[in-house]
Amino acid sequence: MGRPVGSPPLSASFAAAARAIAHRLSGGQGAAVPRTPAVADLVYRGTRYWGLAQVRCGRLAQQKPDPEILALLAIAWAAIDQMLRESYVVVDEAVAAAKELTRAAGRSDIAAKKVAGFVNALLRASLSDPVASAKDREQPIARWNAPAWWIERVYADHKDGAEAILDALITRAPLTVRLCEPYLEFQQFINALNDKGLAGYSVGRNAVAIEPAVPVTEIPGFSQGWASVQDSAAQLVIDPVQEFCRRLGRPPKILDACAAPGGKTFAIAQSVQAEIWAADVSPARLKRMRDDWARILPTAQSSLQFVLLDVLDESGWSKQPGLDAHFDLILLDAPCTGSGIARRQPEIPWRRDPAGLKAVVDTQRRMLDTLWRRLLPGGELIFVTCSVFAAEGEAQESAFLGRTPDARPLPSPGRLLPVTNAECGNDQDGFFYARFQKQKHDGPDAGDAHHRHADAGLGRAR
Ligand SMILES: C[S@@+](CC[C@H](N)C(=O)[O-])C[C@H]1O[C@@H](n2cnc3c(N)ncnc32)[C@H](O)[C@@H]1O
Structure with a gap:
């Protein structure tokens, strides 16, 4: 297949995609280079092959290559397996890209030739031994494109269900x-x-x-x-909110504590009448949400106020007029590992580690405790993460209930496993929902007393 007139050579797209992947997987936030749709596609394919590139380089190379060269190999192996081009074309273009990347890094022509020779040798070695190459793909790290600790975690949490989850997380989401x-x-x-x-x-x-x-x-x-x-599992947030509003009988005051970029806030604002406060710690994400609100506003049933706030910073609350009161309903769509959305962002498993998981679980715990204090008796807190890890789901829920005597669990969408099969009407990211109601008393009649309180107390004019 020839190159359309005016489009960059494939080697340039390979190099651009390799830079972007290496940048993302070495901890950078955005793309290192502007991306065309063709480069974005290679970034996705190459990221999906990052695990395979590690396994195969471990077998074929004496030393692990630099991240950009590893990313280039991942792209080339993806392009060969997925038959984007004839394999000899992929090898030639990858060799040219290796030279380009090495020169652009300020290294000599001799170094560029050496790196190009390395890329050439690895690609040809994999092509000449299809049996060993197929075995590479069977290694868990390559098969599920995730580090070993991640795969072990999913097995520990989901036992017999782990394989289906890991398989779903490597599919391409619609x-x-x-x-x-x-x-x-x-x-x-x-x-x-x-x-x-x-x-x-x-x-x-x-x-x-x-x-x-x-x-x-x-x-x-x-x-x-x-x-x-918005993913279908994320849309389910509407159900408990609508149920709460029906029970309350008047527009509630809702805090969306981690709101940006606004997917759930907007879903709620379009579904119920409420006074919504949308808080987020990130100015850039909040700005993006505010800009997008202009699109939603004509169809919204709720009012919306934006608040730049670190919910864990107690002093921040009192600085915001109107925020220092209590809320009828709080949504905590907490920062998490994002392990449930890896099918949309295949770099996620490689950008996390066990220490990061522990840190984010601790943040969620502190957020739950802080926000609970901001909830009116009779009010509800909905806790959501887009994670398949129990530490950010079931374990977080039971630990919260264990230390919070006035919290009562309510029915919620609960554990939602990732599934990809849109044509069968079954497609969602991995999510976890928990829903807690704040009770007024701890006594044996707490539930009933609470309902009486909720119906009477929450009905008063504000
Ligand atoms: C999972 S995302 C929220 C997604 C959003 N609810 C939606 O549906 O589009 C988590 C958000 O929490 C915000 N966040 C993290 N730490 C925070 C904090 N301490 N206070 C407030 N927001 C925080 C992040 O900036 C991020 O936007």
Whole structure:
């Protein structure tokens, strides 16, 4: 297949993608280089092969290469396996990219030749021994594209269910949107997709998976706020919030404590009448959310106030007028490992470690305790993480209940495992939900007393 006139050589795209992968997987935040769609695609494919590249380099090379060269090999092996080009073309382009990357790093022509020779030798060695190459792919680190500790953790937490979870996390997730009814109904949306040559499948009450993925501006109804990108498991936050609002009988005061970039806040704002406070510690993420709110506002039923706040900083609360009161409902969509969304962001397993997991679990614990104090008696706290680890789910929930006598668990979506099969109507990221109600008394009649209190107390005018 020839290169379209005006497009960069494949070696340049390989080099750009290798830089971006190495940057992301060495702890950087954004892409190291501007990405074209072709480069973004190579970044995704190469990141999915990061584990295989480690296994194969461990077998074939005496020394682990620099991250950019390792990333280049991952891209090349992905391109060969997925037959993006003939394998000899991939090898030639990868060799050229190796030279480019080495020269761009300020190293000599001799060094560039040496690195190019190394890349050439490894790619050819893997091609000449397909049996050993197939065995590489069977190694857990390569198969599930995750470090050993991560895989062990999933096995420890999910036992017989672990393999299905790990398999789901390496699939390519569809683009899923949430429809804002009654502005856009399912069949109307499907017709609009079909008119654009796209297909859509229902994967939840208002959730539609779109194939193939398109830029958001191509999604029918996106600019009007009628359709928003959101995984089907994330959309389930609406159910407990609607149930709470029905019970309360008046618009609640809701705190979304970790709100940006706003997926759940906007889903709530479009589904119930409420006074919502959207807090986040990140100015950049909060700005992005504020900008996107303009799209949602015409269809919103709730009012929304944005607050730049570190919820763990007690002094920050009193600095914000109106924030220092208590809330009827608090959503804690907590910072987490993101282990449940690795199918969307395959770099996630490589950017985490056991110490980071422990730290984030501790942050979640402190957030739960801090926010609990901000909740009115009779109020509810919804705790959410997009993780498959029990430490950020079931264990966090039971530890909280163990140390919080006035917390009563309520039904919630609970543990949601990652699944990829949009055409069968079954597709979601891995999530965990827990829901707690704050009781007024600790006595044996606490539940009933609480309900009486909630119905009477929460009904008063504010
Ligand atoms: C899982 S994301 C929230 C996603 C969001 N709820 C949504 O549905 O689009 C977690 C958020 O918590 C924020 N965060 C982390 N630590 C925080 C803190 N101490 N106080 C407030 N927000 C915090 C992060 O900036 C991040 O935006």
